[in-house]
Amino acid sequence: MTTRHIVTPAMLALALIGLGGTAQAQEREVKITGFGAKSGVVRSFGVNSEAAMLAAADQINKAGGIKLGDGARGKIKVEFFDDRCVAEEGISVLRRIASSEAVVAVGPTCSNVAEPLFGVLQKKFGDASDTGVQMPIYTDVAVKGGLAKISEWAFRNVPSEAVMYDELFKYIKQRRPELKTVFGGVEEDFAHSRATWHAVMKEKFTEAGYQIGGEAKWLLADTNFANQVRDMKRINADIVAISAHPFSSCGVLKEMERQNVKPKLIIGLTSSSSLETMQGCAKQVEGTIIPTSFAPVTPLATAAADATAKFNGSLDLHSGAAWEIMIVLKDLMEKQGVIAKADTVKADREKIRAGLAGLKEHEGLIGKVRRTEDREAIKPFVFVVAKSGKWEVLHAPSM
Amino acid sequence: MDFYLALLQVIGIHALIGLSAYVVILTGQVSLAQAGFFAIGAYVAGMLTVLAGWHLIPALLAAGLVAGAVAFLVGFPALRVKGLMLVVATTAFGEAVRLFFFNFDYQVAKGGVRVGPLGGEGFKQIRFFPENGYTTLDVLVFIWVVVGVVMALLWWMDRSRAGAVLRAVGEDELAAQAMGIDLTAVKVAAMTAGGVIAGFGGAIYAHYTTHIEHFNFGIVLATFAIAYPILGGLSTAFGTVVAVLFIQGLLIEGLRFLGDWRNLLFGALIVLAMNLRPHGLLDAATTLRLRRLFGRGGAGRDA
Amino acid sequence: MMIDFLQSLVDGVLVGTTYSLIGIGFTLIFGVMHKINLSYASASVGGAYCGLLLVGAAGGKSALLVFLMAAAAAGVIGYVVYLTCFRFIPASHPLGTLMSTVGMLLLIDEIVVHATFGVPVAYPPLYEGPSIELGELYIRPDYLMVFAVGIAAMTVLTLLLYRSRLGLATRAVSQQPVAAQLCGIALYRVNAATFVVTGVLGGIAGAMIGASVGMLSPLLVLPLTVKGLIVTVIGGLGSIPGAIVAGLMVGGFENVLQYYRGVTERDLYVMLLLFVFLVFRPGGLFAAKSERN
Numbered sequence: 001m002t003t004r005h006i007v008t009p010a011m012l013a014l015a016l017i018g019l020g021g022t023a024q025a026q027e028r029e030v031k032i033t034g035f036g037a038k039s040g041v042v043r044s045f046g047v048n049s050e051a052a053m054l055a056a057a058d059q060i061n062k063a064g065g066i067k068l069g070d071g072a073r074g075k076i077k078v079e080f081f082d083d084r085c086v087a088e089e090g091i092s093v094l095r096r097i098a099s100s101e102a103v104v105a106v107g108p109t110c111s112n113v114a115e116p117l118f119g120v121l122q123k124k125f126g127d128a129s130d131t132g133v134q135m136p137i138y139t140d141v142a143v144k145g146g147l148a149k150i151s152e153w154a155f156r157n158v159p160s161e162a163v164m165y166d167e168l169f170k171y172i173k174q175r176r177p178e179l180k181t182v183f184g185g186v187e188e189d190f191a192h193s194r195a196t197w198h199a200v201m202k203e204k205f206t207e208a209g210y211q212i213g214g215e216a217k218w219l220l221a222d223t224n225f226a227n228q229v230r231d232m233k234r235i236n237a238d239i240v241a242i243s244a245h246p247f248s249s250c251g252v253l254k255e256m257e258r259q260n261v262k263p264k265l266i267i268g269l270t271s272s273s274s275l276e277t278m279q280g281c282a283k284q285v286e287g288t289i290i291p292t293s294f295a296p297v298t299p300l301a302t303a304a305a306d307a308t309a310k311f312n313g314s315l316d317l318h319s320g321a322a323w324e325i326m327i328v329l330k331d332l333m334e335k336q337g338v339i340a341k342a343d344t345v346k347a348d349r350e351k352i353r354a355g356l357a358g359l360k361e362h363e364g365l366i367g368k369v370r371r372t373e374d375r376e377a378i379k380p381f382v383f384v385v386a387k388s389g390k391w392e393v394l395h396a397p398s399m
Numbered sequence: 400m401d402f403y404l405a406l407l408q409v410i411g412i413h414a415l416i417g418l419s420a421y422v423v424i425l426t427g428q429v430s431l432a433q434a435g436f437f438a439i440g441a442y443v444a445g446m447l448t449v450l451a452g453w454h455l456i457p458a459l460l461a462a463g464l465v466a467g468a469v470a471f472l473v474g475f476p477a478l479r480v481k482g483l484m485l486v487v488a489t490t491a492f493g494e495a496v497r498l499f500f501f502n503f504d505y506q507v508a509k510g511g512v513r514v515g516p517l518g519g520e521g522f523k524q525i526r527f528f529p530e531n532g533y534t535t536l537d538v539l540v541f542i543w544v545v546v547g548v549v550m551a552l553l554w555w556m557d558r559s560r561a562g563a564v565l566r567a568v569g570e571d572e573l574a575a576q577a578m579g580i581d582l583t584a585v586k587v588a589a590m591t592a593g594g595v596i597a598g599f600g601g602a603i604y605a606h607y608t609t610h611i612e613h614f615n616f617g618i619v620l621a622t623f624a625i626a627y628p629i630l631g632g633l634s635t636a637f638g639t640v641v642a643v644l645f646i647q648g649l650l651i652e653g654l655r656f657l658g659d660w661r662n663l664l665f666g667a668l669i670v671l672a673m674n675l676r677p678h679g680l681l682d683a684a685t686t687l688r689l690r691r692l693f694g695r696g697g698a699g700r701d702a
Numbered sequence: 703m704m705i706d707f708l709q710s711l712v713d714g715v716l717v718g719t720t721y722s723l724i725g726i727g728f729t730l731i732f733g734v735m736h737k738i739n740l741s742y743a744s745a746s747v748g749g750a751y752c753g754l755l756l757v758g759a760a761g762g763k764s765a766l767l768v769f770l771m772a773a774a775a776a777g778v779i780g781y782v783v784y785l786t787c788f789r790f791i792p793a794s795h796p797l798g799t800l801m802s803t804v805g806m807l808l809l810i811d812e813i814v815v816h817a818t819f820g821v822p823v824a825y826p827p828l829y830e831g832p833s834i835e836l837g838e839l840y841i842r843p844d845y846l847m848v849f850a851v852g853i854a855a856m857t858v859l860t861l862l863l864y865r866s867r868l869g870l871a872t873r874a875v876s877q878q879p880v881a882a883q884l885c886g887i888a889l890y891r892v893n894a895a896t897f898v899v900t901g902v903l904g905g906i907a908g909a910m911i912g913a914s915v916g917m918l919s920p921l922l923v924l925p926l927t928v929k930g931l932i933v934t935v936i937g938g939l940g941s942i943p944g945a946i947v948a949g950l951m952v953g954g955f956e957n958v959l960q961y962y963r964g965v966t967e968r969d970l971y972v973m974l975l976l977f978v979f980l981v982f983r984p985g986g987l988f989a990a991k992s993e994r995n
């Protein structure tokens with residue numbers, strides 16, 4: 001053992017750290033960097049978002065790429081980083097992206113990463129006294145309500161759950177007026193599911209004239225739901241609303257079967273309208289209705305889903321948003337005259353930020369997406385219902 | 400450049416939690432409560448800067464004091480048990496702290512919005528650094544000054560009688576007791592010091608991420624806290640910092656270019672490291688060689 | 703309300719059977735090697751995954767086959783864990799193996815995540831349908847089966863330990879490793895055998911847990927690891943009956959506390975109680991003869 005043994009690995013480590021960062025451009029590359037969770041139980045989200053981004057970029061590049069501000073043509077280069085759904089790692093990834101030549105960042109997966117991440121950004125654009133990071137972020141997945149207002153650099157293309165559930169409850173009220181009472185179940189320790197029940201569903205149910213009979217809470221990794229379902233049984237509400245991710249949703253649905261609880265209608269969380277739920281409990285989830293901002297109901301959506309499948313991902317409401325983001329960014333960069341040279345990175349980012357801030361609406365996969373003042377989206381949506389192992393479109397409200 | 404500076408910030412924060420576990424491990428105790436003390440530091444400092452409008456420096460000191468006081472109080476009962484019992488008892492305590500914050504609401508209205516910890520929703524907008532014009536470099540310097548002070552104190556302690564006492568208790572309790580060392584006093588002192596250091600780390604962490612919630616302070620963080628000193632080796636505090644560089648610098652950020660392999664290699668490389676260097680990356684023999692290399696003592700003692 | 707309390711207790715105790723099953727594995731390794739294997743729960747769940755994937759790949763559907771394959775796969779994983787985390791790390795250095803098994807836990811978890819995208823997979827149930835009614839109480843039959851497996855495992859292990867040559871060697875190694883080696887016992891082989899046996903048991907435990915939950919997810923691993931450790935220390939290190947009783951106790955306490963205090967405070971009280979218990983009764987319920995580190 002000599003000093004070489006210490007110094008060599010240290011040098012190697014330093015060299016390795018650098019490797020992810022800079023790639024020399026041969027042609028004019030427009031770097032768009034995605035990030036999200038590709039480790040742990042949320043891995044499927046990152047995998048699908050990456051696939052959608054790659055597929056969309058491939059389609060754009062094959063059609064000639066982007067017309068840049070100085071007349072040159074640019075090709076989109078997508079990179080994707082894993083943040084493991086951990087706040088610090090998300091921040092590190094954001095800083096890595098901000099240090100690179102990427103003009104915009106797309107992500108993250110988890111709301112508990114998005115919230116600190118947006119906090120690290122500069123709060124008000126142009127505020128010289130605020131040393132926060134100046135990097136436009138366009139979020140595809142993290143869906144917890146109202147996060148983009150944290151920073152003027154944060155934009156989201158996630159559905160507004162408030163609007164979706166509002167419409168859904170009105171629709172149900174009209175179609176099945178005999179249903180009057182609601183019992184809510186909520187995964188209490190996860191940012192998204194928790195906020196959706198307490199801040200969205202509960203309020204919208206009351207507004208739609210339903211009576212909340214009771215609620216039960218459980219935790220993300222719980223496996224025993226006997227107490228909660230017993231409460232559910234006792235209250236015997238017409239509707240059971242489950243604001244939880246697939247793992248615990250399935251656990252609760254199976255316990256309901258065991259205790260023979262059969263509400264007249266079950267409503268689920270947006271994120272559970274996925275394959276995961278079908279893999280976990282296709283039989284028990286039968287008949288559950290969920291609002292979602294993606295379903296292959298238009299030719300555009302079907303084509304995008306097929307293209308994403310070629311990159312080994314599946315298109316759902318989350319990765320669908322990533323696809324839309326790529327298309328929006330392409331038009332936006334052309335309109336704003338992004339140059340995409342090494343010395344224009346800062347200006348390009350500001351152009352993109354300004355473009356996104358000024359965007360009022362754009363085409364989405366299943367219809368027009370409207371954008372709000374506080375940098376959020378109001379997306380078209382459909383109601384899907386679980387039917388023999390598949391999510392089928394029940395109704396497509398007109399926007 | 401900014402990225403490397405920010406990475407060094409993360410490394411600094413993790414070095415603090417690693418050092419907090421290092422002090423305790425020196426006395427032969429494996430404590431999984433460090434994430435709990437870290438959480439206390441994070442919440443206390445965050446509440447002081449956001450709700451009470453304090454400057455970060457007094458808030459940091461207060462965070463260290465509160466976390467240290469809790470560690471002191473926990474130290475007495477906890478250190479009655481040893482080995483695996485202690486691992487589980489401290490896990491229980493650390494989890495209890497985390498779950499306390501999961502249930503902890505304390506919000507006040509400030510400038511029209513309600514700020515402060517809100518149970519499972521977390522505690523957001525802890526933006527002392529950006530609001531006060533700290534650049535990435537400023538924050539880095541701030542963090543490493545704290546790390547530097549802690550390291551210097553530990554280094555000094557290690558060379559003084561106190562260090563020898565700690566190690567004596569860690570090596571052989573009975574012999575140490577026979578020498579007239581008060582075991583409880585030593586262990587509780589180490590636990591308190593560890594609590595203070597973790598409190599500092601937590602205080603900085605809260606301001607680094609700007610948003611904290613109970614999820615951040617779970618068993619995974621507690622495990623990392625003890626992983627750093629064990630992986631780094633217990634012969635000096637520098638070992639802990641080397642291990643933080645290994646995990647945060649190499650395994651997490653350095654291997655990014657490997658894409659999907661990175662997360663698989665993470666665990667595998669920890670296993671490999673323990674097989675190749677069971678006594679730590681910077682074990683006693685290596686430390687000795689390094690000392691000799693820099694011309695300080697140890698010559699001839701190495702066979 | 704009395705009936706609700708009783709029902710919560712019964713439900714909790716039944717869920718506790720799964721904690722017992724994991725706890726037995728932890729305690730057995732501790733009994734023989736005086737080391738803790740933190741990757742045990744993840745290896746058990748990993749084995750259960752393997753069973754499902756192997757049988758699924760072969761086009762099979764039989765639940766029994768899945769269980770058998772899970773046990774076999776987990777036995778192999780157990781051996782790999784021994785080789786990678788224990789065999790070459792000095793026995794005098796408990797921190798080293800503590801850390802290597804943490805690395806292994808992370809590795810196994812991530813392999814599972816890569817194989818399944820982290821998505822929960824349905825597991826063949828032991829029993830589907832409504833619970834058994836016993837007076838006013840409802841009882842889930844699948845947990846009764848888990849309990850039966852726990853008792854069976856205890857019986858088999860006790861027989862193995864006290865009636866077989868391997869058991870004799872195992873006990874000898876656990877009490878006096880050096881003396882045992884001098885008597886011609888192959889230390890490494892005995893230790894490896896312990897890991898294979900506990901691995902097989904873990905595979906069965908993982909499969910039973912998957913079957914009773916109805917799904918497998920990497921989410922199960924961390925709670926099971928913590929519960930396994932808790933059960934091991936409460937039951938008394940190295941005590942198999944202790945682990946069984948402790949598992950049922952922890953399960954019961956947990957659910958009763960949830961009934962009274964709600965789910966967000968449940969674990970807070972469980973952890974505080976545990977802390978107090980350990981501090982005042984450091985030997986556990988069935989204290990071992992001598993205190994070990």
